[in-house]
Amino acid sequence: MKAAPFAYDACDSTTQALALLQPRAGDADDALLLPCSGTQSLGPMLNLRLSRPARLVDLSRIPALNAVTRQGGRLRIGAAVTHARIEDGDAAGVPDVTRGLLPQVAAHIAYRAVRNRGTVGGSLAHGDPAGDWVSVMTLLDAQLLIAGPSGERRVASSGFYAGPYTTALQAGEILAAVEVPVFSDRARWAYRKLCRKPGELADAIAGLWFDPALGVARAVLGAPDGMPHTVSGEAAVQALRDPVAVGLQLDALHITDPVQRGWHQAMLRRAWLDIDTASP
Amino acid sequence: MTPITLHVNGRTLRADSEDRTSLADHLREQLGLTGTHIGCEHGVCGACTVQLDGAPVRACITLAAACQGRALRTVEGFADDPLMAQLRAAFSAEHALQCGYCTPGMLITAHDIATRLPQADEELIRLELAGNLCRCTGYRGIVRAIQRVLAERLSLPTR
Numbered sequence: 528m529k530a531a532p533f534a535y536d537a538c539d540s541t542t543q544a545l546a547l548l549q550p551r552a553g554d555a556d557d558a559l560l561l562p563c564s565g566t567q568s569l570g571p572m573l574n575l576r577l578s579r580p581a582r583l584v585d586l587s588r589i590p591a592l593n594a595v596t597r598q599g600g601r602l603r604i605g606a607a608v609t610h611a612r613i614e615d616g617d618a619a620g621v622p623d624v625t626r627g628l629l630p631q632v633a634a635h636i637a638y639r640a641v642r643n644r645g646t647v648g649g650s651l652a653h654g655d656p657a658g659d660w661v662s663v664m665t666l667l668d669a670q671l672l673i674a675g676p677s678g679e680r681r682v683a684s685s686g687f688y689a690g691p692y693t694t695a696l697q698a699g700e701i702l703a704a705v706e707v708p709v710f711s712d713r714a715r716w717a718y719r720k721l722c723r724k725p726g727e728l729a730d731a732i733a734g735l736w737f738d739p740a741l742g743v744a745r746a747v748l749g750a751p752d753g754m755p756h757t758v759s760g761e762a763a764v765q766a767l768r769d770p771v772a773v774g775l776q777l778d779a780l781h782i783t784d785p786v787q788r789g790w791h792q793a794m795l796r797r798a799w800l801d802i803d804t805a806s807p
Numbered sequence: 808m809t810p811i812t813l814h815v816n817g818r819t820l821r822a823d824s825e826d827r828t829s830l831a832d833h834l835r836e837q838l839g840l841t842g843t844h845i846g847c848e849h850g851v852c853g854a855c856t857v858q859l860d861g862a863p864v865r866a867c868i869t870l871a872a873a874c875q876g877r878a879l880r881t882v883e884g885f886a887d888d889p890l891m892a893q894l895r896a897a898f899s900a901e902h903a904l905q906c907g908y909c910t911p912g913m914l915i916t917a918h919d920i921a922t923r924l925p926q927a928d929e930e931l932i933r934l935e936l937a938g939n940l941c942r943c944t945g946y947r948g949i950v951r952a953i954q955r956v957l958a959e960r961l962s963l964p965t966r
Contacts, residue, residue, distance in 0.1 A: 528848040535809075535826035535872045570868025571849035573827070583826075585873055611862070638938025639919060640856050640863040725937040 530573035537585040541592065541674050541703060547584045548699050549676075554581060562586050562701045564607050567637070567645035568653045586701060587646065595621050601670070601706045606648020610636045613647065624709040625667075628716045628736075632659050638726045652702045654692045657728035660705075661688070662749035663718065665757055666734040669707045675700040688754045711740030717801035719794040720749075731787065733794035735764065735802055748776060748791055756780050768799055811871055815840065816884030824871045830864075831855040833871035834881060842882040842911050846940070853939030856912035857881050863919045882911035890921055893959060897952035905943035912939050917953050925957060932957075 538544040548560050558581035563569050565587060572578040586592055592607035602624045604613070612619035613633035623630050636642055636650075636659050650660045651671065664671075664684045671682045673696060682695050689695070696702060710716075716736045720729035732749030744761040756776060758764055766772045770792055777788050808823040815838060822837040829848075834840045834857070846854035848867045855866040858880035885891035894917050897903070904910045913936075920927055920935050927935065932953050933946070941949060 529832070530827040530829075532825065532827050535870060537873065537875065566868055566870060566873070567850060567865070570829075570865075570870075574829070574848045574868065583870075585870075587873065637850075638853070639923075639935065640853065640865050640916065640938055641850060643859070643862040644864050644869060725934050 528574050531576055531579045533573075533580050534582045535585065536582070537587075538589055541586075541589055541701070544584050544586055544589065544701060545674065545676055545699065547582075548701070558582070560584065560698070562652070564592075564646040564649040565609065565644035566649075567641050568649065568655065568658075586648075592648070592703060597622065597624070597709070598706075600709050602709060603672070603704050603706045604647055605704050606652070606702045607646050608648075610642035610645050610647065610650075611639065614642060625707065626710050626712075626714050626716065628663070628710075628718060629707070632663050632718055635659070635720070635725075641726075647705060648702045651687075651705060652694060652696060654688055654694050655728065656691045656749060656754050657730075657732075657751040659720065659729070659732070662732045662734055662747050662755045664705060664707070665749075665755040666718075666736050666745055666747040667707050668745070668757075669705050671695075671702060672704040672706065673700050674703040679703060685757070690754060691752070708738075708741065708743075711738050713740050714738035715802055715805055717798035717805070719797045719801070721790050721794055731790035731794045733791065733798045735798050737761075737764075737802070746795075748773075748780060748795070750780060750782060750787070750791070752782075753780055767795060770796075809872060811875055813838075813871075813874055813876075814878040816880055826870070826872050828871045829867050830857070830859075830869040830871045830874055830879075831866035834866060834879075837871075840881050840883055844908055844911055846908070851938075851940070852909070853912040853916065854909050856915045856939065858884075858915060858918075863915050882914055885914070885918070888918075890956070890960075891918055893956045894918060894921070894952065897955045897959075898949070901948045901952040901955060903944060903948040903952040904941075909939060909941045909943075913941065913949055917949075917956070920953055921956055921960065925960060927953075927957060929954060 560582045561580040563583045587607045592605040594605045596603045610633045616623045650658045669684045718734045721731040734747040736745045744764045746758040746764045747755045749755040811824045812821045834843045844854040846852035850865045850868040857866045
């Protein structure tokens with residue numbers, strides 16, 4: 528239960544981090560160079576020796592990656608912003624532009640002691656499909672900003688994941704920020720997840736987001752075994768009030784176990800109840 | 808080995824550590840602060856919870872090297888803390904421990920609840936405690952101890 532040896536470097540800037548993530552003379556051909564931040568997912572993997580990097584490059588102290596800035600209709604959240612800061616909102620310099628969605632999701636990730644270290648970028652780059660941000664950023668069609676040796680590139684969340692734990696990040700690149708849309712006053716949302724114990728990773732996730740001012744109607748179904756599944760467009764999403772239509776989506780997700788299907792149906796049913804009973 | 812300087816319980820302590828060493832191991836093995844207990848070593852049980860820059864964190868999945876230059880407070884560092892004195896007395900009065908293994912982490916988490924959520928009801932206390940496992944008490948005494956402290960503090964005259 529102790530991590531295998533590795534080297535560790537903390538960085539002050541993205542430029543320094545990108546340089547440290549380049550292979551050096553003397554590195555083995557298969558040397559794994561990993562960016563890290565709060566180590567709330569990586570730490571257990573290191574201790575269990577599921578991950579054996581040669582070198583860790585800590586991004587958590589880079590000021591640019593801790594910054595939160597509003598740019599027109601989008602909020603750019605630095606990758607090293609912790610779940611706790613998103614939970615605490617304005618008091619922690621993270622304005623809520625989502626009518627409570629991001630703070631509520633953040634507040635129910637793991638436990639406060641984990642949220643104080645774990646980061647939104649770490650969670651997204653780790654790509655555990657049972658993690659909340661993976662489903663939420665897919666629901667919001669968020670943009671992921673990736674920094675590499677040749678500058679910054681932008682990938683929509685729909686194109687970021689090839690599968691569980693598999694992202695568009697190339698070796699030597701880091702996730703710099705995530706951009707979420709600013710909701711209008713007419714936006715409504717619901718987010719429900721099933722956990723066997725509070726704070727555990729979810730067994731089933733359902734999210735709904737309607738914003739008439741932005742012309743958005745979207746739903747997400749998240750499961751531990753595959754990447755989140757989205758449905759968009761008012762008619763298609765409204766059709767998910769019918770359990771039979773939901774069943775077809777679960778077929779597309781290859782969720783065949785009747786118990787698991789029941790969990791997803793229940794989460795979506797509760798999400799609709801939240802939408803229908805929310806104050807306008 | 809890398810020299811690591813930490814501000815622990817008000818003292819600046821410098822000790823060498825391997826890059827792979829967790830904060831929990833560094834505190835216990837290099838600094839001799841064995842009040843921080845190690846349980847699961849993968850962030851589930853909460854026994855190793857300490858304060859980093861005033862906020863509770865898991866010491867078993869935080870690297871010691873990542874805490875370079877930062878302020879830590881372990882259970883040993885609360886001797887003069889009035890809130891922790893209240894919590895200790897309440898844990899004793901409400902039988903909130905038997906073997907005591909989880910207690911350092913429970914106290915740090917309870918301190919955070921009382922500081923951050925002074926109006927918490929039983930349901931919220933239980934939710935906030937979900938990240939700290941106790942295999943002796945069944946949690947009833949722990950929840951009551953925290954409720955007792957919150958009630959005492961709410962009934963204090965306005966400060």
